[in-house]
Amino acid sequence: MKWCRFQSGRTVAYGIIEGDTLTEVTGNPFDGYTRTANSTFVSRVKLLVPVIPPTFYAAGVNYRLHVTEMAERRGAKPEFPPAADVGYRANNALIPTDEPIVIPRDATDQVQYEGELVVVIGKRCKRVSEAQALDHVFGYTIGNDVSERTWQRGDRTFWRGKNTDTFKPMGPWIVTDLDPDSLRVTIRLNGKEMFSYAVKDAIFGIRQFISRMSQYLTLHPGDVLWMGTDGATENIKDGDLVEIDIPGIGTLRNPVVRER
Amino acid sequence: MKWCRFQSGRTVAYGIIEGDTLTEVTGNPFDGYTRTANSTFVSRVKLLVPVIPPTFYAAGVNYRLHVTEMAERRGAKPEFPPAADVGYRANNALIPTDEPIVIPRDATDQVQYEGELVVVIGKRCKRVSEAQALDHVFGYTIGNDVSERTWQRGDRTFWRGKNTDTFKPMGPWIVTDLDPDSLRVTIRLNGKEMFSYAVKDAIFGIRQFISRMSQYLTLHPGDVLWMGTDGATENIKDGDLVEIDIPGIGTLRNPVVRER
Numbered sequence: 001m002k003w004c005r006f007q008s009g010r011t012v013a014y015g016i017i018e019g020d021t022l023t024e025v026t027g028n029p030f031d032g033y034t035r036t037a038n039s040t041f042v043s044r045v046k047l048l049v050p051v052i053p054p055t056f057y058a059a060g061v062n063y064r065l066h067v068t069e070m071a072e073r074r075g076a077k078p079e080f081p082p083a084a085d086v087g088y089r090a091n092n093a094l095i096p097t098d099e100p101i102v103i104p105r106d107a108t109d110q111v112q113y114e115g116e117l118v119v120v121i122g123k124r125c126k127r128v129s130e131a132q133a134l135d136h137v138f139g140y141t142i143g144n145d146v147s148e149r150t151w152q153r154g155d156r157t158f159w160r161g162k163n164t165d166t167f168k169p170m171g172p173w174i175v176t177d178l179d180p181d182s183l184r185v186t187i188r189l190n191g192k193e194m195f196s197y198a199v200k201d202a203i204f205g206i207r208q209f210i211s212r213m214s215q216y217l218t219l220h221p222g223d224v225l226w227m228g229t230d231g232a233t234e235n236i237k238d239g240d241l242v243e244i245d246i247p248g249i250g251t252l253r254n255p256v257v258r259e260r
Numbered sequence: 261m262k263w264c265r266f267q268s269g270r271t272v273a274y275g276i277i278e279g280d281t282l283t284e285v286t287g288n289p290f291d292g293y294t295r296t297a298n299s300t301f302v303s304r305v306k307l308l309v310p311v312i313p314p315t316f317y318a319a320g321v322n323y324r325l326h327v328t329e330m331a332e333r334r335g336a337k338p339e340f341p342p343a344a345d346v347g348y349r350a351n352n353a354l355i356p357t358d359e360p361i362v363i364p365r366d367a368t369d370q371v372q373y374e375g376e377l378v379v380v381i382g383k384r385c386k387r388v389s390e391a392q393a394l395d396h397v398f399g400y401t402i403g404n405d406v407s408e409r410t411w412q413r414g415d416r417t418f419w420r421g422k423n424t425d426t427f428k429p430m431g432p433w434i435v436t437d438l439d440p441d442s443l444r445v446t447i448r449l450n451g452k453e454m455f456s457y458a459v460k461d462a463i464f465g466i467r468q469f470i471s472r473m474s475q476y477l478t479l480h481p482g483d484v485l486w487m488g489t490d491g492a493t494e495n496i497k498d499g500d501l502v503e504i505d506i507p508g509i510g511t512l513r514n515p516v517v518r519e520r
Contacts, residue, residue, distance in 0.1 A: 052314075054351050055350045060417070082416075083415070083416070085415045085417050085419055086417065087416075087419070088348045088350060088417070090348060091314050092314075092315055092477050092478050092479075092480065093477075104475075126425070155345045156320070156341055156342075156343070157346065157347040157348070159347070159348075159473070159476070159477070163476075163477060164476040165386070165476065213419070215364075216364060216420040216425065217350070217352050217423065217425060218352050218425050219352075220352065
């Protein structure tokens with residue numbers, strides 16, 4: 001199934017997408033829902049961020065080539081994470097597909113995309129094994145972990161380097177019943193393919209993260225886990241268009257503007 | 261005014277506390293509310309975490325004596341933060357007053373309290389000055405930033421060191437119309453006063469944090485900002501009772517249990 005959140009006039013609701021058609025539901029996919037008689041073309045509504053997570057988790061550095069290429073640029077030795085220690089991002093920064101990434105006036109030119117798979121939790125869980133982990137996943141969507149590299153390196157935390165308003169595009173929708181091991185992420189900048197990688201090449205996989213996190217944390221329906229990106233990442237600037245494509249899910253597409 | 265969230269039977273609602281009496285409201289204090297005819301004694305309901313924040317901010321190291329004493333214990337040089345770079349905590353870890361802090365089986369004995377003031381945002385704000393900052397505050401409550409020090413130091417992030425389930429007691433309620441500069445925080449362990457400090461001795465104050473954060477982030481009603489603690493902190497263990505007291509607000513009181 002393909003689930004979205006959308007706005008149409010004054011209505012904000014969850015919807016089910018079948019082909020080009022969107023059917024509004026009451027309730028939500030996590031706690032229970034009912035299809036309404038309201039249908040329309042997907043193209044006629046504004047898609048919203050597909051879920052507002054109770055907690056917003058991010059794997060951070062989780063692909064080898066990303067670690068080595070980014071270290072090389074800084075003239076540093078690559079350091080691989082020793083364990084699946086999850087990090088956090090913040091809801092203020094979320095924007096849906098098609099909305100602009102806004103680079104603040106005082107940011108450097110080192111604002112970069114990071115295209116990644118997003119895991120959406122479906123069931124409350126605590127202390128699950130790796131074998132049970134995927135049973136607690138609702139579905140998958142796409143994220144762009146936009147980062148201002150000088151703030152990311154220079155500040156004591158990732159607050160503005162990663163969580164400036166509009167720095168977390170997520171969408172366009174959530175797809176259920178996928179095999180995450182079969183997915184590939186492709187990043188395009190102004191139509192040009194910049195990098196492509198297999199989700200399963202992660203240093204720590206989805207099962208490992210969910211199982212390890214759940215030894216200490218309760219995961220809740222709607223929580224999201226961003227899985228990290230692979231490869232070197234490049235600067236984005238005013239007028240650019242970034243697309244993150246995961247066949248089987250869709251395309252997360254955001255224009256870039258710089259504040260004047 | 262004194263605001264709480266509470267559960268009574270199957271009702272979960274916001275309420276207004278006057279003396280010993282709690283009056284249930286419909287709606288919430290951020291978007292609008294109406295008093296109902298339902299009143300009861302505060303002692304007859306279960307108090308809940310007074311707000312579930314859209315984003316959960318924490319100042320982290322923000323008091324000089326805490327920095328110097330904790331550095332001394334590690335044999336390290338104290339390092340003061342150069343700027344009000346805010347951090348994050350996670351909603352999964354929130355518990356209300358009177359609920360137990362549960363120390364996981366595999367935690368060391370270095371699980372410690374950190375008693376602090378919590379600022380609750382009342383109005384959406386972006387790019388506010390320090391002079392305007394407090395106009396966007398709804399009120400104040402109390403937090404205990406429980407920390408497992410070996411995980412805090414050894415993991416790549418604070419995920420389990422700070423955000424293990426039950427490690428973020430917050431409450432008992434929110435008090436509006438306070439002068440935060442006049443507040444003192446006192447931490448008691450098993451009835452014994454461990455430390456007491458003035459909120460206004462922070463390295464970076466509430467106005468500085470809100471103003472700086474809002475240059476990049478939109479703050480939303482219900483967001484919380486934990487201001488950090490002062491002084492050395494001590495271990496808590498099975499059977500202990502931790503109380504954080506801020507006269508003018510109240511007392512956040514949590515027993516401690518260790519999983520067997």
